Amino acid sequence: MEDSYRYTDEELIGRFQEGDEQAYVELVKRYRDRLMTFVYRFVDDFELSEDIVQDTMLKLYTHRHFYRNIAKFSTWIYTIAGNLAKTELRKRKRRKVTNLSRMGTEDREFQLPAVQPETGEEVQVQFTEQQIQKAIQALPPHFRTVIILRDIQELSYEEISKIVDVPLGTVKSRINRARLQLQASLKPFR
């Protein structure tokens, strides 16, 4: 499928539903890094994020006939990834309650999957990146999801409303609140 970029996501999933496995590969290629960014920003664990994205892609494969061409494909796939991430987060929270007493504070340090910085500028970028990730993690999950989808993934308010299944007004309000919280927590680093 050399000219796969001619096809929209909806056309690709349609072809995949008809048995074209190459269309599936193309969808995975299009979405794996986007979903990885979304999930990583949400759960803050690289390996866990990759597992969740794998699970999402596997679900896309096994549940392909569940997709109906009434919604955007991106909305559907983000909903799957978001639900899996939320489930994992809940599981991890339960585990954390039992394990936290055995951990030192240094074990809870933020882990960055990026390469080691070489220049002073890179160090600064990485530091800012760490602070942003920390600030995002400090947000409540329902604020975290919408701010990632809006400001990092650049999805429309309507799409976000469908993904998180809350009214448009609530989404707008949550995004505004999340931004205000982020600016407040990042104030010391400005």
Place this chain on the structure above:
Amino acid sequence: MDRYQFEDLISAYIENTLTVPQKKEFEQRLKTDPQLAQTVEAVRQVMSTLKTSPQVKTSSDFMLRLQRRIARERFKPTQSVPTNRRPGDFRILGFKPAYAGLMVALVVAVVFIGKDLLPTSGGVETVPPQMTAKVAPPPSKKANLPTVQTGSDLLANEEEDSSNTTLPTPSNQFEDKIQLVGNQP
């Protein structure tokens, strides 16, 4: 509008979705409230930083691992344990839970009632003497012999037999009968 109401409009102001009168009012407020202006600028910065934050990439073996998982999924049986069991068909040792509970309660009740019926100590005092009577031993070989027994032999046998039981037997009654038989012409 108070400060919090203005804060609610920050995103809409930055994204330029306020109505013209709202925008006018907001900008008026920005001129008089430097703290609000500072917050608006900070939110704008946060949005810009998030937008330019690097994309997190999956590892190089992502596709390979996914292909393996899909292959495993393909060979997985669609339904490993075929079952027509409905949620209400749950059984404990073949019984419905209600009946199983009833059976357990019945067994427990029988055990407790049975325990109360059993003697608490000794047992001899509470049980009637008839029930504690020793069983007479089987008759000896000698007794089975077809011999003519005299009155004194019979008496002796009777005395032996009577000694094996606790039943009170007046011995003189036998003596009388024996004598009567013996006195017959």
